[in-house]
Structures are given as C-alpha cells and as structure tokens.
Amino acid sequence: MVDAQQPLVQGERSLDRDCTTLSRHVLQQLHSFSADAQDLSAIMGRIGLAAKLIARRLSRAGLMENVLGVTGDINVQGETVKKMDVYANEVFISVFKQSGLVCRLASEEMEQPYYIPENCPIGRYTLLYDPIDGSSNVDININVGSIFAIRQQEGEDDGTASDLLQNGRKQIAAGYVLYGPSTMLVYSMGTGVHAFTLDPSLGEFILSNENIRIPDHGPVYSVNEGNFWQWEESIRDYIRYVHRHEGYTARYSGALVGDIHRILFQGGVFLYPGTVKKPEGKLRLLYETAPLAFLIEQAGGRASAGTQDILDVVPNKLHARSPLIIGSKEDVTLVESFIQERDREQDERLMAAKR
Ligand code: FDP
Numbered sequence: 001m002v003d004a005q006q007p008l009v010q011g012e013r014s015l016d017r018d019c020t021t022l023s024r025h026v027l028q029q030l031h032s033f034s035a036d037a038q039d040l041s042a043i044m045g046r047i048g049l050a051a052k053l054i055a056r057r058l059s060r061a062g063l064m065e066n067v068l069g070v071t072g073d074i075n076v077q078g079e080t081v082k083k084m085d086v087y088a089n090e091v092f093i094s095v096f097k098q099s100g101l102v103c104r105l106a107s108e109e110m111e112q113p114y115y116i117p118e119n120c121p122i123g124r125y126t127l128l129y130d131p132i133d134g135s136s137n138v139d140i141n142i143n144v145g146s147i148f149a150i151r152q153q154e155g156e157d158d159g160t161a162s163d164l165l166q167n168g169r170k171q172i173a174a175g176y177v178l179y180g181p182s183t184m185l186v187y188s189m190g191t192g193v194h195a196f197t198l199d200p201s202l203g204e205f206i207l208s209n210e211n212i213r214i215p216d217h218g219p220v221y222s223v224n225e226g227n228f229w230q231w232e233e234s235i236r237d238y239i240r241y242v243h244r245h246e247g248y249t250a251r252y253s254g255a256l257v258g259d260i261h262r263i264l265f266q267g268g269v270f271l272y273p274g275t276v277k278k279p280e281g282k283l284r285l286l287y288e289t290a291p292l293a294f295l296i297e298q299a300g301g302r303a304s305a306g307t308q309d310i311l312d313v314v315p316n317k318l319h320a321r322s323p324l325i326i327g328s329k330e331d332v333t334l335v336e337s338f339i340q341e342r343d344r345e346q347d348e349r350l351m352a353a354k355r
Contacts, residue, residue: 020207022048022185022196029191039101040150040173043125044187046095046102047148048196048205051177051185053091054131054146055198058084058179061138068139076111076319077284084138085109088131088146102127103153104161106318108287113161113318125172126151126164128287133176134255143180145257149173149291164318168290168311175295176257184208186261188298193264214301217330218267219249222259230275234342238271238335256283260292260326264299269331272324273306280321285313289324302332306339 026041027033061067066083073081089109096102096116103120106113108130129148137144150173154163175187183198185205193212196205221242228236242248251268253259259270274281283289293303293310303310303326313322325335 018199018202018206022187022205025194025196025207026189029189029194039125040189042099043101043127043150044173046099047092047127047175047177048185050088050091050095051146051183051205052198052203053095054084054088054177055179055183057087058138058144062141075109077108081109082132082135082138084144085132085135092127092129092131096127101125104157105129106161106164106286107131108284108319111319113164124153126153126161128164128291130284130287133257133288134253137253137255142255143178143253143258144255145179145261146177147257147288147291148175148177149287149294161318164286165315167314168285168293171290171294174291176260176292178257178261180258180261184261186212186264186295188295190294190298193295193299212264212299214264214296214299214328215267216300216328218263218269218328219247220251220263220266220268220327221248221271221331222250222252222263222268223271223273224252225250227273227275230277231273232276232339232342234339235271235273235335237342238338241334241338256288256292260296263327264296264301267328267331269325269327269335271326271335274323278321279323281323283321283324285310285315285320285322286318289322289326292324292326296326300329301327302329303327304332304336306336307343 023041023045026044027037030037069083071081071083071086075081089107093105093114096105100119102125104113104115104126106128127150131146133145133147149171151171173187173189178184184195186195195209195212197208199206251262263270272281272283289310296303305313305322325332
C-alpha cells in the first residue's frame with residue numbers, strides 16, 4: 001500500500017516538477033486562493049494559451065500557405081506589418097474574449113486599445129503586449145518573442161485609456177515568451193522571476209527555473225552598432241570603451257526578447273539608445289521597455305532610459321517610445337556613467353559661455 005504521507009522516492013522530483021504548471025505557480029506566488037489570485041492565475045493561463053498557439057504556428061510556418069511575409073500594411077508605428085504580427089495580435093484578443101478577465105488590450109499593432117465591453121464590469125485588468133517582437137526574424141526561422149504586461153484599470157476610463165499613462169511601477173505582472181529551440185515563458189508578479197518551458201508532449205508550460213538572478217556583471221554587450229553614426233557621443237564613448245577593454249563580447253539577434261533572455265541568464269547589457277534625431281529611440285515603453293524593466297529589476301538587474309530608471313518614466317501617449325539600457329547592475333551603471341560625464345561637460349560649457 002502507498003503511504004500518502006511518504007514521498008515517492010523514485011521520480012518524485014521530476015513528477016513534482018512536471019506538476020508545477022504556470023497557473024499553479026501563480027497561486028503559489030500569491031499565497032492565496034482568493035478570487036483576485038484566481039483571476040491572475042487564469043490570466044497567466046490564457047497568456048500561456050496564446051503562446052502555445054503562436055508557437056504552434058511558428059513551428060509549421062514554412063509548410064503553410066500565407067503565414068510568412070508582409071501584409072502590405074503599415075502599422076501605427078510606421079512599420080511594415082507581417083502576417084505573423086496580425087495573427088499573433090488576434091490570438092491574444094481571441095483568448096481573452098469572453099474570459100471575463102481582461103477589459104482592454106493594448107498592443108503595438110493597434111492604434112487604440114481593444115475593448116471587450118462584456119468583460120468590463122468584472123475584468124479590471126488591461127493586457128499590454130507586443131505580439132511578435134523581432135518580427136524581422138520571422139521569415140528566416142530565427143527566434144522571436146512576445147512581451148506582455150498586466151495593469152489594473154484605475155478609475156473610470158474616459159474612452160481613451162488615459163489611465164494607462166502611468167509609470168512602470170504600476171505593472172502588476174510582466175513577462176515575455178521566447179519562441180526558440182524550445183518555447184519559454186518568463187514572468188514576474190513582483191515576487192522574483194520564473195521561467196517555464198513548454199513541454200510539447202504535455203502541451204503545458206512547466207517550471208524550469210525559479211527565482212532567477214541576473215549576474216551583477218556579464219561579458220555581453222548587445223546593441224545594433226550599425227546605428228553608431230546617429231548616437232549621442234556618450235553612447236559612442238561607451239562602445240569605444242568596450243572595444244578597448246578585454247572581457248567583452250558582442251551579441252545581437254534582432255529580437256529584443258532573445259537578447260534579454262541571454263542577458264538574464266548570463267549577464268551583460270542590452271542597449272537601444274535614442275539617436276540625435278530621435279532621442280526617445282525605437283522601442284515602445286508600455287509594452288516593450290517597461291515590462292522588461294519590471295522583470296530585470298525583479299531579477300536584481302537594472303533598466304535605465306539614460307538618466308532615469310525606465311520604471312519611473314511616465315508615457316505621454318499609448319505608443320510612446322523610450323531609450324533602453326538594461327541588464328546587469330554594474331554594466332547599466334557603467335553606461336550611465338558615460339552619459340553623466342557628457343552631461344556634466346555640457347553643463348560646464350554652458351556655464352562658461354554665460355560667464
Ligand atoms: P522588430 O522591429 O523587428 O520587431 O521591437 C523592436 C525590435 O524588433 C526588437 O525586437 C529588436 O531588438 C529591434 O527592434 C531591432 O531593431 P534594429 O533592426 O533597428 O536593430
């Protein structure tokens with residue numbers, strides 16, 4: 001007879017691990033079975049479902065008609081829309097329709113938030129997401145990602161979702177999905193950072209890394225150096241510094257999620273700085289830089305917009321952009337020191353000119 005109190009010795013650990021699904025893990029993190037905790041657990045479960053649908057389509061994309069390539073449209077950001085962008089955007093909407101969980105979805109692919117009125121009386125949450133991050137990689141079968149954040153609706157919505165224009169510390173949860181050799185979902189609800197790997201045989205995300213800590217320093221610097229000519233001098237100073245010192249190595253995949261994933265586990269820094277013409281850079285605050293900043297801070301790293309922590313930046317519109325310097329604490333601080341140095345020199349010149 002099996003004694004229920006006695007642990008099963010053989011295979012016990014792997015069985016326990018296989019049972020730690022995403023939804024169960026959220027409830028464990030919240031230490032609660034309250035209605036609120038159940039809702040958040042269900043939201044994460046739905047995000048997991050969206051990830052599985054997207055992963056399934058990506059894995060067969062080369063064999064299917066009308067999956068790869070562009071739609072011919074230009075999105076609200078002025079960027080070419082890929083068929084996978086549209087599909088993935090619709091997947092997130094579909095999984096949250098009639099869920100009673102989320103009242104609004106805001107995404108890179110939609111100018112205005114998508115309202116699900118039937119959910120609104122009960123679902124106080126808004127999902128912000130980038131359905132396919134790194135979409136230039138889609139057509140060549142290289143890793144891409146999805147980024148998400150959950151925020152709570154604050155006050156009445158005036159029809160423009162202006163309550164979303166708040167700093168990143170208001171995020172309740174954030175994370176990303178990496179569609180790589182395996183599909184991984186990494187999330188935080190403000191209690192550490194945890195990674196799940198999709199087990200295709202079970203069709204479930206299973207806990208693979210709990211309480212991930214980013215190293216304080218790492219060798220990787222990840223930046224599109226083709227933009228060197230348009231950067232501020234301070235960023236060029238930093239890049240010249242790494243070129244002249246031993247111990248650095250460059251990695252840049254073209255998908256933010258992949259580059260951040262590497263840095264989360266191995267340390268280093270990712271930069272997408274502003275340029276002289278576009279000081280706010282390319283990446284979007286509400287559904288790209290703020291969710292990743294939330295995650296990396298939870299792992300013990302830092303995320304900066306140059307002179308301010310990303311999580312303190314308040315957007316002035318839904319699709320606002322921000323520069324991003326993110327990763328290991330020491331590496332982000334080093335990049336900031338080059339910015340401070342140039343700012344100080346500029347202040348001194350201004351003072352001298354006034355005298
Ligand atoms: P993409 O436009 O291909 O979706 O989200 C923006 C992003 O990719 C990031 O994933 C990626 O790091 C960056 O842009 C790549 O931009 P560059 O080609 O300008 O380097």
